[in-house]
Amino acid sequence: MSGKRLPCDVGRNGVALLLALLVCAQPALAARDSQKKQKATTSAAVGPTVPYTTKIDPTGNGDLDAALTSSSDLLGLQKAHAVGPFALAGRIRNEYDRLNTALESFGYYDGKVTITVTRPAASKAPPQLSMDGQDIGLPLWLASLPSxxxxxxxxxxxxxxxYHVGTVQVIAPDSRKPVALSAAQEKAFGLKTGAPAIASAVLQAGATLDATLKEEGHPLAKVDTPTAYLQPETRTLNVTYPVTIGPLANIGPITLDGLDYTHPHFVRKRLNVAPGQLYQPSKIEDARQDLASLGIFSTVGVKDAPKLAPDGSMPLTFNFREAKRHTIGAEVGYSTDLGGRVGGTWTHHNLFGNAERLKLTALVTGVGGTAQQGFGYDVYADLFKPDFPGRHQNASFRVEGIRQLFYSYRQTALILRAGIVRQLNRRWNLSYGMAAEEEKIAQFGVTRDYTMVFAPVSANYDNTDLPSPLQPPTHGVRVSLSVTPSASFNHGTSFFALLQANASTYFDLARFGISNPGRSVFAFRAIVGSVQGASTYAIPPDQRLYGGGTATIRGFRYQGVGPQFPNSKYAIGGTSLDAGTVEFRQRFFKSWGMAAFMDAGQVGSGSAPFTGTVRVGAGAGARYFTPIGPIRIDVAVPLNREQRGDKWELYIGLGETF
Structure with missing residues (x-):
């Protein structure tokens, strides 16, 4: 092959294409950083230092300018590592190679770099005020300057x-014979004759072909570093890729390493891949991430065997490091209506070795709330069991004791719950279960005991694609539809059903090009609820519908919207509810943000929503963003309160309201 070959070990007159690419794509390589620090330390320790400033003229190509800037040691080290005159001269001379390599990485093989060193205009003798960076007298000139x-x-x-890409060849490393690619492989490879000889595109073509071959079931496939041949007369770059496709293989035996408390049977049952399936890195990675999502491992890794098994399959080894099984946490929250909420939790994350999670929580509630008559408590034990009774569904069980002293009613209750959440696909899930409750409720001077059973069913959709519900959504929709058939005993048997629909959606103003992604977001929420089959007084007070608070209408205290007993703070509750919210969220700097919102809603005494007196609240708040989620502080006021209603409400919590 004619032309100048660019092997791996020297500069422009024989620079490997790979070296040029790496300087462009990763200018702060660890090896070079180490070399920088060594040079800087050595030179800084000898003689006086020479302060300087560096300016790089733009080329008009933003990506190239960024590569030149990040490749420049003169610019990067001018403040952090001062040097003496002779070391500075060496730094300047080395700069030519670095910047020429950056130019070549973008396809400019006939580029030229000029570096000029100039003294301040007000300087006196010696009369020479500037010198080219390649002048052999530069070190002595720098040393002669006044300090x-x-x-x-x-x-x-x-x-x-x-320069543009000339010929493109894919060859076998040993025989140097051409390797025939399929149409799909050619499409994935993508590099064509005539394309700009940009380093990132040349390297990416090889990486994409390598990934494609492996995804098609060739675990031993390998695309080696391409060799480039410079053709100055045609201003082209001929590129040759050594490619080994290797045999087609299935997944072989799977080994599990590092399981101390977790049962291997559970992990194997959970695995999304199995021996005999076609080897595909994407499926294997999905399986690894799924195991990591269990929350019982601090790390999950997977690696191929060095070679194929005798039967031609590729053995896999999953490596685990188990996380701490026990954690202790605290829970704190506050709003002016519900008051303070403080307590602690103890969690066992792998109770029986199958990723079961037991959580014990004890909270003191109602500390100083405007909707509260005194302290209460909430004590519960949660048991979560994944993959029960089968794959893609999880079971949860709760035993809970609560005491709540609202102005609307005073309640002491024991609650038992059991439910299953079934993941239908990535965005849909279905939940169903049973619950029983034994309670004592006092309302407006009347105390009654109730025994109730429930059978809740709900369908939920979420395409916000967030890893945690505490992360603020910036796009997508969340929808929840639920029906809860219920029966209440003790004071005559009453059957009723609670129907509820919740929906929220989010619009990022970046769609319209007027902000950066995730910085300016409008959020909308709608809630509709209805109790069917029984009138207000035929159902227990805690099963009625109430408005007010963060879940419905901020600015009004919890249970402060809806039918009220005359001349009192006591809410009767209703059998229909509707509420809506418009909220604007703006993020500032790295960790700060704000929100402005308006809520409106009503509670009616009939089963049909959109009846009753509409109440409107508005407010604003601040946000501080943490890795877990935003810390939220909101203040809201009612815009059409009753004479005895609230004047304002404060809410503090973790995560956005919805």
Missing amino acids: GETLAIHITTRTGPL
């Missing part, structure tokens, strides 16, 4: 003509 002067280093680059 204290700050030199100006000016870098200009001339790109010259853009």
